Amino acid sequence: MVRARRAAARRSFAFVAARRACAVATVIVGLVSTSEAHAQLHWGASAQLGGMKRFLASRPSGGDDAGFGPAAQLSGHLALLPFLHAAAYVGHDISPLGKTARNVTSGGVRANGMLPFVRGTFRAWVFAGIGYAGVYQQSYHATFTTADPLGGTETKAGRVEGAGGGFFEVPVGLGVSYKLYGPWEACAELGSKIGFGHTGSVYESPGPQLTLPDAAGQNVFPAGLDGFAVGLTVGVRVNLGQSRP
Numbered sequence: 001m002v003r004a005r006r007a008a009a010r011r012s013f014a015f016v017a018a019r020r021a022c023a024v025a026t027v028i029v030g031l032v033s034t035s036e037a038h039a040q041l042h043w044g045a046s047a048q049l050g051g052m053k054r055f056l057a058s059r060p061s062g063g064d065d066a067g068f069g070p071a072a073q074l075s076g077h078l079a080l081l082p083f084l085h086a087a088a089y090v091g092h093d094i095s096p097l098g099k100t101a102r103n104v105t106s107g108g109v110r111a112n113g114m115l116p117f118v119r120g121t122f123r124a125w126v127f128a129g130i131g132y133a134g135v136y137q138q139s140y141h142a143t144f145t146t147a148d149p150l151g152g153t154e155t156k157a158g159r160v161e162g163a164g165g166g167f168f169e170v171p172v173g174l175g176v177s178y179k180l181y182g183p184w185e186a187c188a189e190l191g192s193k194i195g196f197g198h199t200g201s202v203y204e205s206p207g208p209q210l211t212l213p214d215a216a217g218q219n220v221f222p223a224g225l226d227g228f229a230v231g232l233t234v235g236v237r238v239n240l241g242q243s244r245p
Contacts, residue, residue, distance in 0.1 A: 041241045042079035046187055048072065050233030052093045054104075056224030063223055067096040071231050073189075077112055085112040087127070089171075093231070097223055100140040100160070102202070104226075106133035106169055106193075121179040128172045133195070135226070137163045137202045144212065156212050160220055163208035165200020167226060169193045177237050187237040195226040 052071040059065065071093035077085040090107040108131020118124040139162040145153050173191025180186055201208055206219040 042085075042239065043077060043241055044183070044237060044239040045074070045076040046235055046237035047074055048187065048189065048233035048235030050231060052095070052229055052231035054093075054095045054226055054229040056097075057227035059224035060221040063221070064098040065224075066102070066226075069094040069096050069101070071233060073233055073235075083114040083116055085114065085125070087112050087129070089129070089131070095226075097137070098140075099142055100138050102135055102137045104133050104135050106131050108132060108169070108171070110171060112175070118176075123177045123179075123185070125175045126173070127175060127189075127191070129170070131169050131171060132166060133169050133226070134166045135164060135200070135202055137208065137223075144210070146212065146215065156215075158210055158212040158218075161209040161211060163200070163202040165198060165202040165204070167195045167198040167203070169195050183239050185237040185239065186234070188232070188234040190232050191230070193229040193231075195228070198225050 049070070049072050051068050053068045054066040056063075056065050071091065073089055073091035075087055075089040077087040079085050087110050088108070089110060090105075092103070092105045095102040095104055108129055110127050110129020110131075112125045112127045115124040115126070139160060141157065141159050143155050144158050145155050171191055171193050173189055175187060175189040175191075177185040177187040198204070201222075203222050203225055205222065207222045208220050210218040210220050212218055
């Protein structure tokens with residue numbers, strides 16, 4: 001009877017020890033996995049300068065299209081998966097338009113899909129996202145032909161007042177980078193932006209306000225809608241917290 005009890009006690013002790021060993025192993029595996037995840041955390045930022053051309057849709061007859069203008073962008077990214085990075089961006093560009101210019105400031109989020117077949121000192125990615133752009137068209141002076149009281153016409157100098165608005169944008173494009181030293185890289189992005197949901201006096205009737213001598217309550221037609229844009233920017237990119245080799 002005593003030997004049977006001792007044998008049962010040894011088996012019970014062995015079972016408890018095995019369970020504790022399994023628990024310890026599970027904790028160790030969890031810690032190692034967490035450590036690996038932290039070791040592979042990858043994030044960074046970039047600053048870029050370049051140019052952008054905006055194309056206006058729904059322009060009035062004879063209206064000017066927007067020209068090429070300078071552009072700048074700041075962005076940051078965080079690796080969710082080895083080949084998928086979540087990013088946020090803020091940008092600004094100046095869009096010349098006839099005698100005036102429009103200041104466009106935008107910001108939003110996007111996903112960067114890293115191209116796995118580009119390796120070594122080079123990186124490449126495609127991106128797509130959603131954002132919002134605020135627009136301010138600067139005031140300018142111009143001459144306008146108006147009807148006179150005798151049924152003829154006359155030319156007057158007037159001032160088109162500043163006007164604002166905004167729209168949603170979908171940025172898409174391709175980016176590349178080249179490793180320079182340590183975490184620093186040279187980078188470039190070629191992208192386009194698709195605009196929709198335009199609001200504000202710069203886009204909607206009756207349009208920007210026109211100030212003329214002896215003529216109150218006048219407006220000019222909106223110049224058009226920012227339906228599409230294409231731009232190229234170059235700059236520097238820093239990648240931090242890179243994964244261990």
